[in-house]
Amino acid sequence: MVIEEIRSLAIPEVKIIRYKRFSDDRGYFTETYRQYQFKEEFLRDFQIYQINESKSRANVVRGLHIQWNPYMGKLVRTLYGHMVDLVVDVRVGSPTFGKGLMYDMPARLDENYGEWIWVPVGFVHGNYYLQDSAIEYFCTGWWSPETEAGVNPYDKNIDWSLSDKSLVKQFLSLKNKAIMSEKDRNAMSLTDWKKSSASKQFIYPQ
Numbered sequence: 001m002v003i004e005e006i007r008s009l010a011i012p013e014v015k016i017i018r019y020k021r022f023s024d025d026r027g028y029f030t031e032t033y034r035q036y037q038f039k040e041e042f043l044r045d046f047q048i049y050q051i052n053e054s055k056s057r058a059n060v061v062r063g064l065h066i067q068w069n070p071y072m073g074k075l076v077r078t079l080y081g082h083m084v085d086l087v088v089d090v091r092v093g094s095p096t097f098g099k100g101l102m103y104d105m106p107a108r109l110d111e112n113y114g115e116w117i118w119v120p121v122g123f124v125h126g127n128y129y130l131q132d133s134a135i136e137y138f139c140t141g142w143w144s145p146e147t148e149a150g151v152n153p154y155d156k157n158i159d160w161s162l163s164d165k166s167l168v169k170q171f172l173s174l175k176n177k178a179i180m181s182e183k184d185r186n187a188m189s190l191t192d193w194k195k196s197s198a199s200k201q202f203i204y205p206q
Helices: 035-041 165-173 190-195
Strands: 003-008 015-020 022-024 027-029 050-056 061-067 074-080 082-089 100-106 113-119 123-129 133-139 148-150
Touching: 061 082, 074 082, 074 100, 074 123, 082 113, 082 133, 082 165, 100 113, 100 165
Parallel strands: none
Antiparallel strands: 003 015, 015 113, 022 027, 050 133, 061 123, 061 148, 074 113, 074 133, 082 100, 082 123
């Protein structure tokens, strides 16, 4: 695997990992993940326990989800289509509590690189889709529905000011036609999250 760049977003714990594709007239080949490189160059204690794949139609909004016991960080990439990733800091006491990031992640299959986004523990995560798309995500814990919670991505208390204004406008304009699960649409607000017992699992600094 050739990692070309690891960079932090406006909330520095959230990172983008860009890796090289080797292209010729047949197409391309790439390694998307090599464990020891991620441990050496990125996260010393990085360990993958579950790999998920998700297909979504255009206008689908998923999330925002979080889990503890086991805690779950996520490494996410777009396989095809056009996904925008959503990440919000919900660590109680964090200086960026309630602030969200939107990161544009089209598949870019004609480019000589691909990208992962790293969503660490302590952040609720979701995404929305501009095209029919599929994504893959590596998880540092296995799914545990008994210790899972969610925050409504359209909660008015989420501060998206660190994100590109055009992405925020696009996302907000999608609200009335967004295809969402009832669970996500009825998820708690940030205010309710802060009052919940679940939030006590994510105290800053961890």
